Each structure stands twice: as structure tokens, then as C-alpha cells.
Amino acid sequence: MGLRCGGRNFFCFVLVSVIVLLPAFPVFGANGPTVALSVDASDAPRKIFHAQLRIPARPGTLTLYYPKWIPGEHGPTGPITDLTGLKFTASGKTLKWRRDLLDGFTFHVEVPAGENEVTANLDYTSPASFESGYSAGMSSTEKLYIVNWNTLLLYPAGTGSDQLTYRASLRLPAGWKFGTSLQVENQVGSEVHFAPVSLTMLVDGPVITGEYLKVVPLTPPGENPPAELDLAADSPAALDAPEEVWEHYRNLVKQAGILFGARHYTDYHFLLTLSDHVAHFGLEHHESNDSRIDERSLVEEDGRKMAAGLLPHEYVHSWNGKYRRPADLATSDYEQPMQTDLLWVYEGLTSYLGDMLAARSGERTPALARDALAQIAADLDHRSGRVWRDLQDTADGVPSMQLAARAWEDYRRPLDYYDEDVLTWLWADVIIRQQTKGAKSLDDFCKLFHGGESGPPTVKTYTFDDVVTALNQVAPYDWRGFWMERLSNHGPGAPLGGLEGSGWKLVYDENPSDLDRVENRDGKSINAHYSVGLMAAADGAIRDTVEGMLAARAGIGPGMKIVAVDGRRFSADAWHDAIRAAKTSPSPIELIVENTDYFRVVKLDYHGGEKYPRLVRDESKPDLLTEIYRAK
Numbered sequence: 001m002g003l004r005c006g007g008r009n010f011f012c013f014v015l016v017s018v019i020v021l022l023p024a025f026p027v028f029g030a031n032g033p034t035v036a037l038s039v040d041a042s043d044a045p046r047k048i049f050h051a052q053l054r055i056p057a058r059p060g061t062l063t064l065y066y067p068k069w070i071p072g073e074h075g076p077t078g079p080i081t082d083l084t085g086l087k088f089t090a091s092g093k094t095l096k097w098r099r100d101l102l103d104g105f106t107f108h109v110e111v112p113a114g115e116n117e118v119t120a121n122l123d124y125t126s127p128a129s130f131e132s133g134y135s136a137g138m139s140s141t142e143k144l145y146i147v148n149w150n151t152l153l154l155y156p157a158g159t160g161s162d163q164l165t166y167r168a169s170l171r172l173p174a175g176w177k178f179g180t181s182l183q184v185e186n187q188v189g190s191e192v193h194f195a196p197v198s199l200t201m202l203v204d205g206p207v208i209t210g211e212y213l214k215v216v217p218l219t220p221p222g223e224n225p226p227a228e229l230d231l232a233a234d235s236p237a238a239l240d241a242p243e244e245v246w247e248h249y250r251n252l253v254k255q256a257g258i259l260f261g262a263r264h265y266t267d268y269h270f271l272l273t274l275s276d277h278v279a280h281f282g283l284e285h286h287e288s289n290d291s292r293i294d295e296r297s298l299v300e301e302d303g304r305k306m307a308a309g310l311l312p313h314e315y316v317h318s319w320n321g322k323y324r325r326p327a328d329l330a331t332s333d334y335e336q337p338m339q340t341d342l343l344w345v346y347e348g349l350t351s352y353l354g355d356m357l358a359a360r361s362g363e364r365t366p367a368l369a370r371d372a373l374a375q376i377a378a379d380l381d382h383r384s385g386r387v388w389r390d391l392q393d394t395a396d397g398v399p400s401m402q403l404a405a406r407a408w409e410d411y412r413r414p415l416d417y418y419d420e421d422v423l424t425w426l427w428a429d430v431i432i433r434q435q436t437k438g439a440k441s442l443d444d445f446c447k448l449f450h451g452g453e454s455g456p457p458t459v460k461t462y463t464f465d466d467v468v469t470a471l472n473q474v475a476p477y478d479w480r481g482f483w484m485e486r487l488s489n490h491g492p493g494a495p496l497g498g499l500e501g502s503g504w505k506l507v508y509d510e511n512p513s514d515l516d517r518v519e520n521r522d523g524k525s526i527n528a529h530y531s532v533g534l535m536a537a538a539d540g541a542i543r544d545t546v547e548g549m550l551a552a553r554a555g556i557g558p559g560m561k562i563v564a565v566d567g568r569r570f571s572a573d574a575w576h577d578a579i580r581a582a583k584t585s586p587s588p589i590e591l592i593v594e595n596t597d598y599f600r601v602v603k604l605d606y607h608g609g610e611k612y613p614r615l616v617r618d619e620s621k622p623d624l625l626t627e628i629y630r631a632k
């Protein structure tokens with residue numbers, strides 16, 4: 001899962017139907033029942049999808065599950081509220097069913113004597129507005145749709161998802177093309193039939209489909225395994241990115257191969273959706289990723305800077321998260337709860353390596369890569385939530401906390417196992433380089449831990465001890481002590497030992513970095529995170545404040561709105577002017593703040609000017625960071 005996206009020419013609008021039939025179960029051996037699944041997505045612009053399943057059954061009670069714990073989303077995020085139109089029949093007769101009283105994702109169907117198959121019909125009514133949710137969020141527009149199969153099916157209890165076989169078909173809106181890592185058996189008109197796969201690999205194989213679809217090969221002809229970029233957009237213009245964009249993604253595939261030394265897929269598809277009307281995130285799979293960004297992300301320079309890092313992150317997950325997976329995240333089916341205590345490896349290391357590959361591929365210039373790292377370091381250096389919550393708890397708590405609101409995010413810090421761990425894994429990388437006098441690096445750990453034999457997807461689980469053992473094989477050190485300290489540390493301040501050891505220092509000056517400028521839309525939204533501890537939208541609405549910093553101490557909190565600055569109606573310009581003027585004035589900045597229909601004057605006695613983070617070179621130390629970011 002990737003969240004930071006501000007959490008990354010051979011164009012032809014052709015059908016993606018590379019028919020290379022491999023053995024039916026390239027990954028997980030399925031020897032359980034076979035379920036036939038037909039999905040009708042021809043109503044995609046209306047955001048309603050119809051599915052029919054034919055499920056082998058025996059007389060008595062048939063228990064079926066709707067997928068609840070979704071891989072990569074690290075929580076019980078299956079969109080059960082959007083499962084509608086449920087009807088069960090056998091030999092044309094309607095069957096009685098009842099939802100389980102203790103688990104709303106479980107259904108019990110009464111199968112009459114003499115029947116050996118149940119037909120289930122269901123509708124999935126996809127969200128029509130921006131509500132919370134990843135793959136359960138908005139996924140279709142007038143021109144495109146991302147099919148996540150877990151939203152469209154039920155499965156019988158008692159057989160693991162590796163053992164269940166699904167024979168799926170998909171009806172598309174007329175004229176829409178598609179891309180997926182699933183093997184296509186045949187296509188008749190708008191109906192696509194996929195080769196049977198385990199339920200695990202079906203859920204792991206989303207389909208991107210749309211009127212405007214572009215395929216960009218990312219590996220040279222004949223290279224095995226191949227990789228390609230399948231893009232769907234809300235307009236053909238959004239697909240017309242400059243050549244350098246595709247070159248960076250070709251570099252990404254090449255650099256990842258060099259980093260890990262093996263590939264654990266047979267055919268990789270980056271499924272990239274360009275739309276302002278779908279949920280924005282990235283979700284990893286063994287052989288693909290479902291990543292969604294703004295419509296014009298690739299055709300505008302600022303958009304490219306915002307989106308950089310997302311695809312490298314999701315691609316790294318093919319190795320770190322899918323192939324190598326924490327043992328207690330590798331559950332037998334979607335009903336089993338996941339334990340997320342090792343997400344500091346699954347997501348934290350992926351964030352570090354994703355940022356590293358964004359730089360090595362050229363998607364981020366070295367300067368932009370440093371801007372991104374400076375931002376992470378500065379955010380964590382001011383993170384008020386570190387006082388009460390250690391890094392381990394951010395991983396442990398995510399199934400319950402990942403969909404928390406933006407307000408109070410700094411104090412709640414729900415997902416810091418992503419960003420704080422970028423600093424921590426950098427620290428580990430620096431220690432390896434120092435301990436081995438430059439002979440080894442975290443690259444060697446990646447080859448050892450994630451490499452091995454290339455081949456089709458498989459899962460190799462690990463524990464905390466396995467991580468410690470592998471690190472010790474690369475460079476003997478007290479890695480257990482290192483991680484125990486990093487996972488339980490409360491600060492004060494961010495864990496900057498790795499950054500400083502890499503030859504760079506975190507400093508603040510009055511000019512926003514290029515990345516700050518882009519993210520805050522040239523200063524139109526207010527990022528006073530590091531000065532008074534306040535973040536606000538362009539209209540003055542307070543998004544968040546930092547507990548203990550000046551704005552919070554003065555009585556400002558999320559949900560309030562700044563309506564005036566120094567007696568003048570609020571605007572971003574008025575704010576920036578006031579911060580600058582206060583540098584040479586003894587008077588406090590005077591705000592009028594609106595809160596639940598009341599207005600209040602708030603005085604900020606601040607004279608430190610604007611503060612934006614950046615990294616500067618520490619010439620007393622070797623420049624390891626530049627070496628880490630250098631293409632291999």
C-alpha cells in the first residue's frame with residue numbers, strides 16, 4: 001500500500017490481450033472446488049456491477065464469506081456495506097439465507113436435498129463520492145473502471161484461498177480496452193474469459209479498463225519476465241506524457257532487478273489510473289499494482305513531482321510484502337484477521353527502497369529525492385504523537401486506525417511506520433556501510449533477503465528473528481538491539497542518526513523546497529508545520545495543528561478556520577505577508593478564528609519567519625546519501 005503521493009513510445013490504443021497460456025496454477029496449487037464467476041461491468045459509469053457465481057455445494061448449510069481482510073490494505077476493509085442485490089438459487093428455486101449474527105461478512109444458505117450447486121447473484125454498488133477506503137473507494141468514472149475482484153465475489157468457508165479455483169469472466173462496456181496480469185483464455189466481443197486461477201491469485205490480479213487505455217512496454221522485446229505499464233485515463237490527453245516519463249519507468253524495472261537480483265513474477269503490469277474521480281492510493285500485488293493519481297499527473301511537471309515515488313513503492317512490494325511476507329500477514333483466507341506488527345519491514349522498508357529507486361530510476365532528481373527525505377525528517381522531528389506512541393504501536397494498531405480522519409493526524413500519527421521507517425532503514429543502511437567500510441550496503445541485504453531464484457509468484461514468510469539474522473549475515477552488529485530501540489523510542493525529535501551519518505543535515509530556511517512549493521500549490525495552502533505548528537487549506541480551514549507548538553498553545557485546533565490575519569480578510573498572501581512582517585515587529589500576529597459559529601481573536605507571538613526543511617551537505621562526513629541514490 002502506498003499513500004504518499006504528494007505516500008511515482010510505444011503508445012497504442014490497442015487491446016491488451018497477450019495470450020500466453022501458462023500452466024493454470026503458476027503460483028498456488030489449487031485442489032479444492034472450482035467456482036465460476038461472471039462479472040458484468042457494462043454499467044461501470046453508473047458504478048453498479050453485477051456478478052453471478054456458481055458454487056459447488058452439498059445439501060445442508062452452505063457458509064459463504066465476502067472477503068473482509070484485504071491483502072495489502074492491512075485491515076478488515078472489504079466493502080460489505082456495498083454488497084447488495086444478494087440472491088441464492090438452486091435449480092431455479094430461490095434459497096433461504098441469513099447473515100451470521102456475529103460476523104456481517106458471513107452468509108448461511110440452506111441448500112435443499114438433491115442439489116449440488118448454488119447460484120449466487122450479487123450487485124456491488126461502488127461509492128459515488130469520496131468516502132474513506134482504498135480499493136473499496138471510488139473506482140469507476142464515465143471513462144474507466146478498476147476491477148478489484150474481492151469486491152465482486154463470495155467464497156465457500158472451509159477451503160483456503162490457495163486451494164479454491166475461480167474461473168472468471170468479465171463483461172466490459174462496449175469498446176473499452178483492459179490491462180491485467182491475469183492470463184486471458186479468450187475474448188468474445190466485450191466479454192473476456194480468464195484462465196482459471198486460485199482465489200488468491202484472482203484477488204491478486206485486478207483489471208484496469210477504460211475507453212482511453214495505453215500500453216507502454218517497460219522491458220526490451222524478448223526480455224523475460226516482461227513488464228509493462230497499462231494506463232487508463234479520463235481523457236486521451238492525460239496519456240500524452242513526455243518520453244522521459246516512460247524512460248524513468250523502464251529504468252525502474254532495470255534498477256529493481258539489479259537491486260534484488262531476481263524477479264518473483266512471470267509478467268508484471270503497472271496498472272495506473274489517471275483520474276480526479278477515483279480514490280487515490282497504490283495497492284500492491286505479486287504481478288501488478290493498482291495505483292491511482294490525478295488525471296494530469298504525468299503530463300504536468302508539478303504533477304510528476306507529486307506522483308513520483310508511488311510506482312517504485314508499489315513495485316518494490318512484489319519482493320517485499322508479496323514474495324517475502326511477515327508470517328502473521330500470510331493468512332489462509334480473507335476471513336482470518338491479519339497481525340500487522342512487522343509492517344515496519346513490509347511497509348517501512350518498502351518506503352525506503354521505493355524512494356531509493358525513485359532516485360536511481362531518475363523519476364526523482366537527486367535534489368527532489370533529498371527534498372522528499374527532508375520533508376519526512378522534518379515532519380517526524382515535529383511529530384507530537386511520538387511522545388505517546390512508539391513506532392511499533394503505529395504498526396500494531398493499523399487495522400483499527402488506518403482510516404482515521406486527517407484532523408489530529410500529527411498527534412494520532414496513524415501510519416508512521418511508513419515515513420519514520422524511511423529514516424530508520426536509512427540508518428540501517430548507513431550502519432552496514434560504516435561497519436563494512438563501504439564494502440556492503442542494504443543492497444546486499446535485499447539480494448540476500450528478497451532475491452533467490454527468479455520464477456512465478458510464491459510466498460516466503462519471515463519473522464523478526466529472520467530479519468535480524470539476515471542483517472547479521474550482511475554486517476555483524478547488534479541489530480536486535482538496534483530495532484528494539486528504534487521500535488520503542490519516543491524521541492524527543494526524529495531518529496536522524498542515519499540521515500546525519502549519510503553526510504547530510506536537516507536545516508530550515510525561509511524558502512520552500514521545490515517539493516514543498518508543488519505540494520502547497522505555490523503557497524496557496526498554508527504549511528506552517530515547522531514554524532507555528534499549523535496546516536491550513538487555501539480558504540483558511542485548519543487541517544491540523546501540532547500539539548505543544550505555538551498555534552495549539554494559542555488555542556487553535558483542527559476544524560477551526562482563520563478568517564482574518566492582522567485585521568485583513570484571510571488569504572494565503574495575507575498569511576505569508578504577516579509571517580514575514582512579524583520578523584521585524586515586536587507585535588504578535590493577530591488572527592480572527594471561526595469555531596462552531598463563534599469568532600475569537602488569537603494572538604501568535606511568533607517572530608521566526610517562514611520555515612521550510614531542506615538537507616545541506618555535512619562536509620565532515622562522506623556523502624553516502626548521494627551514493628545510495630545513484631543508479632547502479
Ligand SMILES: [Zn+2]
Nearest residue numbers: 001002347350
Ligand atoms: Zn506499501
